[in-house]
Amino acid sequence: MPTITALGFDADDTLWESEISYINTKEEFARLLSHFSSYEQVKAELDVIETQNVQLYGYGFKSFTLSMIETALQVSRGTVSGSLIGQILARAKDVLKSEIKLIEGVAEVLSELHERSPQYSLFLITKGELFEQQRKINRSGLRRYFHHTEVVPDKTPEAYARLLHTHNIPPEQFLMIGNSLRSDILPVVSIQGWAVLVPHPLTWTHETTPGQEVPAGRWFEIRNIRALPNFLKRFDELAGGNQSK
Amino acid sequence: MPTITALGFDADDTLWESEISYINTKEEFARLLSHFSSYEQVKAELDVIETQNVQLYGYGFKSFTLSMIETALQVSRGTVSGSLIGQILARAKDVLKSEIKLIEGVAEVLSELHERSPQYSLFLITKGELFEQQRKINRSGLRRYFHHTEVVPDKTPEAYARLLHTHNIPPEQFLMIGNSLRSDILPVVSIQGWAVLVPHPLTWTHETTPGQEVPAGRWFEIRNIRALPNFLKRFDELAGGNQSK
Numbered sequence: 001m002p003t004i005t006a007l008g009f010d011a012d013d014t015l016w017e018s019e020i021s022y023i024n025t026k027e028e029f030a031r032l033l034s035h036f037s038s039y040e041q042v043k044a045e046l047d048v049i050e051t052q053n054v055q056l057y058g059y060g061f062k063s064f065t066l067s068m069i070e071t072a073l074q075v076s077r078g079t080v081s082g083s084l085i086g087q088i089l090a091r092a093k094d095v096l097k098s099e100i101k102l103i104e105g106v107a108e109v110l111s112e113l114h115e116r117s118p119q120y121s122l123f124l125i126t127k128g129e130l131f132e133q134q135r136k137i138n139r140s141g142l143r144r145y146f147h148h149t150e151v152v153p154d155k156t157p158e159a160y161a162r163l164l165h166t167h168n169i170p171p172e173q174f175l176m177i178g179n180s181l182r183s184d185i186l187p188v189v190s191i192q193g194w195a196v197l198v199p200h201p202l203t204w205t206h207e208t209t210p211g212q213e214v215p216a217g218r219w220f221e222i223r224n225i226r227a228l229p230n231f232l233k234r235f236d237e238l239a240g241g242n243q244s245k
Numbered sequence: 246m247p248t249i250t251a252l253g254f255d256a257d258d259t260l261w262e263s264e265i266s267y268i269n270t271k272e273e274f275a276r277l278l279s280h281f282s283s284y285e286q287v288k289a290e291l292d293v294i295e296t297q298n299v300q301l302y303g304y305g306f307k308s309f310t311l312s313m314i315e316t317a318l319q320v321s322r323g324t325v326s327g328s329l330i331g332q333i334l335a336r337a338k339d340v341l342k343s344e345i346k347l348i349e350g351v352a353e354v355l356s357e358l359h360e361r362s363p364q365y366s367l368f369l370i371t372k373g374e375l376f377e378q379q380r381k382i383n384r385s386g387l388r389r390y391f392h393h394t395e396v397v398p399d400k401t402p403e404a405y406a407r408l409l410h411t412h413n414i415p416p417e418q419f420l421m422i423g424n425s426l427r428s429d430i431l432p433v434v435s436i437q438g439w440a441v442l443v444p445h446p447l448t449w450t451h452e453t454t455p456g457q458e459v460p461a462g463r464w465f466e467i468r469n470i471r472a473l474p475n476f477l478k479r480f481d482e483l484a485g486g487n488q489s490k
Contacts, residue, residue, distance in 0.1 A: 056341050057280040058376025063308045066334065071312065073331045085330055089315055096301050130375035131303025135400045148411075153379045166393075166411065 004120065004194065006169045008160075008167055009146075010178030011126035011133065016140055016223070017101045019202040021058070022064065025091060029068050030067075037075045040223060041077065046071040052123045058153060060129030065092040081162070100229045106225040110196075112229055122231075124149040125163065127183060155183035164193075172196065175235075177228065181191040186214050194239065195219040249365065249439065249480060251414045252358065253405075254391075255423030256371035259470070260355075261385055264447040269308065269335055274313050277329055282320045291316045301397060305374030313463040314396040341377070345385045348445075350471035355390040357474055365477075366376065368395040370421070372428060400428035403437045409438075419478075422468065422473065431459045439484065440464040441476065 010211055012018035023100055030042040037045070050067040057063035068088050070081045124146045126133050133151045137143050148167065152159040171193040178184025179200040188195045197219060220238060222231050229240075257263035275287040282290070295312040302308035313333050317325045358365055369391045373379050378396045382388050393412065398402040410415055416438040423429025424445040433440045442464060465483060467476050476483075 021422075056338060058306060058374075060376075062302060062311060065311060066337075067285075068308060069330065070334055073334070076330060078326060078327040080327045080330075082318050082325045082330075083323060085314065085325075086318045086323060086329075089311065089318070093301060122328075129303075129396045130373075130396055131305075135303075151375055154378045170490050 003173060004175045004232070005173040006164075006167070006175070007079045007120045008123045008125045008176040008178075008188075009110075009175060010176070010177050010180065011124055011136065012128070012203065013200040014045040014103070014177065014198060015105045015106050015142060015178045017122070018104060019200070021061070021095045021098070023202060025068075026096060028091060029071075029088065031076055032087060034082075035070060036080075039137060042071065042075055045075055045199075050230070058129060059127060060132045061092060061096055062129060062132070065089070067182075081114075084123075096135075100136055102140065103225060105224060107142070109225050112141060113232075121147040121167075121169075123147060123163075125152065125166075126150075126162075127152050127153070128207065140150065155180075155187055157187040160187055160193065161191050164191075165235075175232075177225075181214055185219050189214060189218045194219070197221040198223075198225055198228075232239075248418060249420045249477070250418040251366045251368060251412070251420070253368045253370045253419060253421040253423075253428045253433075254355075255388075255425065256369055256381065256444040258375070258424045258447065259348070259422065259429075260351050260369070260441060261381065262447075264445070266306070266340045266343070268447060270309075270339060270340060273336060277332060278317060278320055278325075280324075285297075286434065287316065287320055289490040290320055294319065294345060303374060304372060305377045306337060306341055307423065309376060309489070310334070321413075329334070341380075345381055346395075347385065347387075348470060350469060352387070352472050356471050356478075366392040366412075366414075368392060368408075368412075369407075371395075371402070372397050372400045378394060400425075400432055402432040405432055405438065406436050409436075420477075422470075426459055430464050434459060434463045438463070439480075441473070442466040443468075443473075444472055 008014060016134060018062060026043055027048060029046065030039045033042045049071050050064065053063060053067050057066060065088065068223065069085060072084065072088065110122065122145055124137065128151060130151045137149055145147065149161055162175055171191045173222065175194040175196060176184050176188040176195045177198060179198055181197065185195040185197055195218065199221065254260060271288055271291060274291065275284045278287045291312065293311065294316050298308060298312050302311060310333065317329065319334065336416040355367065357432060358367060367390055369382065373396065375396045380457065382394055388394065395408055409419055415438045420439040420441060421429050422441045422443060424443055430440040430442055439465065444466065464477065467473060
């Protein structure tokens with residue numbers, strides 16, 4: 001019978017809203033460029049450039065901003081004005097400075113689980129840009145609930161395995177909670193950990209397509225984060241049932 | 246008598262050349278803008294904008310690129326052409342893709358110290374942008390020498406203390422090697438660790454001004470990284486001498 005001793009929480013769109021900033025910024029960006037190209041074409045071009053640049057720039061809002069500027073040059077064939085570039089930069093700064101909006105129920109659930117310590121050690125495990133994520137963690141007011149926070153360049157099975165090894169956590173005692181099949185569920189299940197998907201309506205398509213089938217049996221789905229404490233109380237029963245299948 | 250069991254190495258301008266890319270890029274940038282403003286004024290303006298933006302963007306070449314674009318808008322009063330912005334972006338990509346140039350002696354010294362394991366555990370501890378630094382570490386060919394590599398958002402005493410605590414290393418058994426008084430020497434000395442300054446001719450001025458006096462006694466200076474193995478052989482004697490002062 002498995003016993004969970006450590007809980008990992010994804011951050012963007014699991015603890016706080018993130019994708020909505022990208023979506024709103026993309027819409028404003030497409031509007032700014034609307035006399036060069038259609039809304040749909042601007043967004044499609046940005047998606048292509050963003051995907052190409054991830055290899056070189058990594059994730060995060062600064063990378064996204066550089067990709068917007070490149071897209072503006074591309075769709076305008078180099079004729080975009082300085083003032084429009086300035087508006088893109090100003091928008092990026094506004095987003096980086098904007099308040100962190102916690103997802104409903106997050107503060108209560110973390111507080112409840114934190115009070116149950118030492119039953120569980122809580123880890124915040126997020127991918128992306130270190131400085132940007134650390135700033136969000138600091139401003140979220142949630143740091144005090146976590147035993148450790150880790151920003152990884154990408155959520156690979158190796159990244160999870162290394163983190164668990166450093167903190168002496170056997171994978172079968174680890175449960176990851178997040179909104180992305182690709183980043184939070186698949187890699188954890190693949191190293192014999194456990195995972196809970198908490199879907200977010202605005203998950204980036206990159207994250208909803210895991211690239212391969214996720215084997216059943218070691219992951220579950222709950223409707224929202226408020227359901228987590230009850231899920232954990234029933235975990236042994238649920239996991240036992242899955243194991244005997 | 247202190248015994249060193251763990252060595253921390255800074256990366257940029259300690260293991261490989263870094264500042265030179267910024268210097269060369271700044272010069273090219275100032276040339277690109279030379280019909281708007283003088284070379285010196287462009288560089289001064291960039292320094293101001295870069296320093297302001299560090300609070301919001303953090304360190305790294307992507308932040309630097311966004312600051313260059315902002316500077317171009319500023320010195321041209323918004324009249325800069327799209328094609329010039331395109332040249333800035335292209336230059337940034339070239340730098341991010343460029344080969345890692347190891348500092349002379351680094352590979353030999355790390356290989357020698359690595360062979361002395363388990364006398365020393367080697368840590369690579371660098372600040373900056375996670376993705377950018379991980380890419381450099383991967384491409385440097387040096388990862389195999391390190392027990393652990395860590396990218397921290399900033400090299401504060403707390404960041405070092407947390408890392409040492411996670412790896413169960415008492416600070417008095419830890420020696421940090423780097424080119425920056427501010428980032429590699431002062432914070433480590435302040436938590437009762439040891440440090441060795443290996444000066445680099447191109448150290449960013451931000452790093453050479455520690456902001457406060459560094460108390461003597463727990464840090465040393467060597468001429469170059471090749472002198473490190475001999476320094477370590479004599480460490481007990483040197484540190485004992487300093488302690489009795």
